[in-house]
Amino acid sequence: MRLSSLLEGLPAELAALEWRRSKPSDDPMIRGVRYDSxxxxxxxLFVALRGVNSDGHDYLxxxxxxxxxxxxxxxxxxxxxxxxxxxxxxxxxxxxxAPISARFFGDPANELALxxxxxxxxxxxxxYLIESILAQAGQRVGLVGTVEIRYADTREVSVNxxxxxxxxxxxxxxxxxxxxxxxxxxxSSHGLELGRVGGCAFKVAAFTNLSQDHLDFHGSMDAxxxxxxxxxxxxxxxxxxxxxxxxxxxxxxxxxxxxxxxAKILRVGRGSKAEAELRLVDHTISLEGTRAVLEDASGxxxxxxxxxxDFNLENLLVGVGVGQSLGLxxxxxxxxxxxxxxxxxxxxxxxxxxxxxxxxxxDYAHTPDAxxxxxxxxxxxxxxxxxxxxxxxxxxxxxxxxLMAEAVATHADRAIATSDxxxxxxxxxxxxxxxxxxxTLTRVEPxxxxxxxxxxxxYSVVVDRREAxxxxxxxxxxxxxxxxxxxxxxxxxxxxxxxxxxxxxxEARRALLAREDGxxxxx
Numbered sequence: 001m002r003l004s005s006l007l008e009g010l011p012a013e014l015a016a017l018e019w020r021r022s023k024p025s026d027d028p029m030i031r032g033v034r035y036d037s038x039x040x041x042x043x044x045l046f047v048a049l050r051g052v053n054s055d056g057h058d059y060l061x062x063x064x065x066x067x068x069x070x071x072x073x074x075x076x077x078x079x080x081x082x083x084x085x086x087x088x089x090x091x092x093x094x095x096x097x098a099p100i101s102a103r104f105f106g107d108p109a110n111e112l113a114l115x116x117x118x119x120x121x122x123x124x125x126x127x128y129l130i131e132s133i134l135a136q137a138g139q140r141v142g143l144v145g146t147v148e149i150r151y152a153d154t155r156e157v158s159v160n161x162x163x164x165x166x167x168x169x170x171x172x173x174x175x176x177x178x179x180x181x182x183x184x185x186x187x188s189s190h191g192l193e194l195g196r197v198g199g200c201a202f203k204v205a206a207f208t209n210l211s212q213d214h215l216d217f218h219g220s221m222d223a224x225x226x227x228x229x230x231x232x233x234x235x236x237x238x239x240x241x242x243x244x245x246x247x248x249x250x251x252x253x254x255x256x257x258x259x260x261x262x263a264k265i266l267r268v269g270r271g272s273k274a275e276a277e278l279r280l281v282d283h284t285i286s287l288e289g290t291r292a293v294l295e296d297a298s299g300x301x302x303x304x305x306x307x308x309x310d311f312n313l314e315n316l317l318v319g320v321g322v323g324q325s326l327g328l329x330x331x332x333x334x335x336x337x338x339x340x341x342x343x344x345x346x347x348x349x350x351x352x353x354x355x356x357x358x359x360x361x362x363d364y365a366h367t368p369d370a371x372x373x374x375x376x377x378x379x380x381x382x383x384x385x386x387x388x389x390x391x392x393x394x395x396x397x398x399x400x401x402x403l404m405a406e407a408v409a410t411h412a413d414r415a416i417a418t419s420d421x422x423x424x425x426x427x428x429x430x431x432x433x434x435x436x437x438x439x440t441l442t443r444v445e446p447x448x449x450x451x452x453x454x455x456x457x458x459y460s461v462v463v464d465r466r467e468a469x470x471x472x473x474x475x476x477x478x479x480x481x482x483x484x485x486x487x488x489x490x491x492x493x494x495x496x497x498x499x500x501x502x503x504x505x506x507e508a509r510r511a512l513l514a515r516e517d518g519x520x521x522x523x
Contacts, residue, residue: 001104002027003045003070003086009103014096018089020076026086028069033104033166035097042067047097047166048074056093072096098165098198108172109200112142113182115322116197118231119208119245121370122315123161123186125307125343126208129319130184133336137328142175144168145186146364147344147489152178162191165198172200182326189227192235201237204325205258206318210250211369225250232258241266241325245314246276266325268317278321280313287349287359287381292316301330303337308347308361309377311370345488347374350505352512358384358476360512362504364488366393366420368403371485375411384479387450388412389472390486391465392434394425394494401430405437412483414449415441415459418468420486421494427463435461450475465493466507473511484508 004027007016031043037059040046046063048056048071060077064085071077071087090096102109117126124146134141142151144163149156149171162185163171175183187205191197210225232242232254242258244251246269255265269276272295281300282293290305292313305316316337323333342348350360359381365374371390379386388408392401408415417434419427435443438459444452446460449471462468472482484504487493493502 001030003030003088006030006045006100006103007088009099010090010096011099014090014092014099016088016090018076019086020083020089021086022084026084028086030069030104033097033101034063034068035164035166037063037066040066040068043069045070045072045100047072047093047100049094049097050074072100092195094165095195095198098169098195101166101169102199105169105173107199108169108176111176112172112180113204113326114200114202114237115182115184115204115206115326116187116200116202116231116235117185117206117208117318117322118187118189118192118228119206119248120211120367121365121373122208122311122318123188124364125312125346126206126315126319126322127184127186128343129307129315129337129340130322132340133319133323133328133333134182134184134326136336136339137323137332140179140181142171142180142183143185144171144183151175151180151183154178160191160196161186161188162196165196168196169199187231187235189224192230193227197231197235200235202231202235202240203237204241204243204322205231205236205263206243206322207232207248207251207254208245208314208318209248209369211367225253229254229257232263233261236261236263238262240264243268243318243321243325245269245318246274247314264325266321268321270313270317278317278324280317283313285310285377285381290316294320296324298330301334303334305337306340307343308349308381309374311373311377312347345490345505347377348488348505350508350512352509353516355516356478357512357515358387358473358478358480358482360473360482360484360508362484362488362508363486364490365485366404366487368400368407371404372407372410374485375407375483378481378483379411382481384477384481385413386411387414387416387472387476387480387482389416389418389465389468389482389484391418391420392430392486393421394423394427394430396423398433401433402437405434408485409438409440409457409459413457414472415457416446416449416468416472417459417461418465419463419493420465421490423494424496431461431463446471465502469504469507470511470514473508474515482508 030045035047040063046068146161242263246267267276268278270280272281279295365371441459449460491503492499
């Protein structure tokens with residue numbers, strides 16, 4: 001495809017400001033699009049992206065040396081770079097990459113029924129539910145999300161919740177090549193704000209909830225909400241449906257924005273009197289799963305959900321609402337819900353030998369609201385003490401650290417504050433911020449934490465996460481429940497700028513087996 005043809009796909013606000021070429025006829029054939037200079041091959045268009053840790057403009061010369069046929073930039077390169085390589089100046093290279101990528105891959109989103117799910121918490125579980133519902137209804141479906149990208153026989157570990165636009169469009173084209181009919185996507189606030197879903201028009205867009213997260217990026221809760229709202233304002237297909245959880249305070253604004261964009265509205269909520277098209281009227285929850293009775297205009301129907309936790313009822317409502325908006329009946333919806341697989345790292349139970357051991361749950365909860373909902377859901381299921389192991393990530397919103405700790409202090413009998421992904425921050429300094437939210441509890445030394453018979457809620461600080469997990473599981477009684485919060489499915493820990501192998505589930509299983517070998521508490 002000629003460079004000029006790709007540039008024709010840019011909307012007016014992203015159109016080329018200048019096209020530097022050695023002669024007017026320079027219009028190279030573009031054989032690929034790249035934003036990592038290391039991947040450039042002869043004939044590629046190299047897009048120079050500005051990031052937090054690097055700037056693509058610093059690698060223009062390398063891209064040219066590797067054979068780039070043209071450059072897409074926010075700053076025209078110096079004269080030192082060959083003038084016979086066209087350079088196109090645009091106001092925002094990252095946003096411009098989306099329509100260019102869509103055009104290069106033949107607008108694959110237009111060939112798919114796209115379902116997008118946004119919200120602070122619940123996106124992953126909700127997309128798993130929707131994928132299962134559509135698959136059991138006989139559709140060929142693909143998934144793009146925090147844990148992985150999967151379709152047909154392809155499985156890829158995700159780098160971002162919502163991939164860069166180039167990677168996303170490449171994936172959607174690969175899905176269509178495998179005859180995928182529908183794609184279910186987690187749509188993050190970063191993905192929306194950075195233009196990663198440009199070129200995508202969603203047949204169904206769903207909203208789960210909004211609570212504090214990513215304020216280091218967005219700056220305020222209102223800005224965070226407006227980023228989420230972009231899905232409904234800017235990325236709906238004609239005749240689209242917006243599925244909205246009305247039990248969240250932000251729902252009225254999301255509904256108003258979606259309605260202004262011409263969407264049909266399907267509201268979901270708890271309670272038989274909820275002003276919603278789909279309602280939850282009854283439920284029971286156990287460690288084996290959840291039974292729920294739902295109601296819509298055609299009557300009530302029962303579903304069996306294998307996922308644990310009260311908060312999954314909201315995800316259930318949104319997932320079933322999406323299925324209804326796509327025309328599925330009660331039977332198909334119930335079958336899809338019943339066969340939903342375990343979502344990795346979301347209320348995932350870890351079992352050692354299964355003998356004389358505590359209940360151990362691993363969850364990705366890493367925001368104050370998610371931790372609150374997680375522990376609130378687990379509390380009624382506990383036969384003994386609730387022991388929470390948690391931490392907060394470094395180089396991220398510091399204001400949420402004491403709030404997460406307060407949520408832990410509200411529900412846990414024993415708490416162990418530890419490291420999450422400290423990144424470039426001092427783990428001890430992070431834990432100092434965390435401790436501000438644990439002031440209502442009594443701090444004790446780790447060795448005394450789980451031996452104490454004191455009814456008062458206590459906590460300890462253990463910087464090393466492996467040691468914290470060992471302490472919690474070794475010291476727990478068989479009737480206790482240990483919750484490892486924050487990392488979920490992640491199989492790494494980021495210290496400095498390096499990733500080291502670390503999986504809460506694997507560490508928990510190791511600790512459980514060691515407990516059986518060496519003996520644990522039986523208090």
